[in-house]
Amino acid sequence: MDIQALERKAAEMRKNTWEMIYRAQNGHTGSDLSCADILVALYYQVLHQTAESFTDPDRDRYVQSKGHAVEILYSVLADRGYFPKEDLAGFKIEVQHRLS
Numbered sequence: 001m002d003i004q005a006l007e008r009k010a011a012e013m014r015k016n017t018w019e020m021i022y023r024a025q026n027g028h029t030g031s032d033l034s035c036a037d038i039l040v041a042l043y044y045q046v047l048h049q050t051a052e053s054f055t056d057p058d059r060d061r062y063v064q065s066k067g068h069a070v071e072i073l074y075s076v077l078a079d080r081g082y083f084p085k086e087d088l089a090g091f092k093i094e095v096q097h098r099l100s
Contacts, residue, residue: 001044009079010040016075020091028068035069039076051081 001009014036021027043049047060064073071091078085 006037006040006044009044010036013040013072013075013079016079016088017071020071020075020088023089024091027071031066031068032072035064035066035072039072043076043080054082 014033017027017032017036018029021029021032042062047062049059049061053059064070074088074091077083078088
């Protein structure tokens with residue numbers, strides 16, 4: 001992907017994340033938005049990892065310690081095929097359950 005395509009993809013991931021946070025009525029937009037460009041660059045350009053190669057012991061690994069940015073990570077992973085995008089709608093259930 002070229003830079004413009006990565007920028008468009010990051011904007012799309014931000015939009016998806018905003019929608020996820022809005023549906024859940026909970027989230028950390030600042031943390032998510034600050035990580036969008038980094039995660040898109042990593043998952044679309046840098047990391048040698050795909051949903052298909054996830055169990056390969058020689059794959060690259062990404063460790064995120066910034067838990068308040070989990071929504072953007074979920075958006076990117078769903079877009080890359082690690083799980084169905086429809087599962088993002090379940091984020092609200094998880095947040096509601098966690099708050100109970």
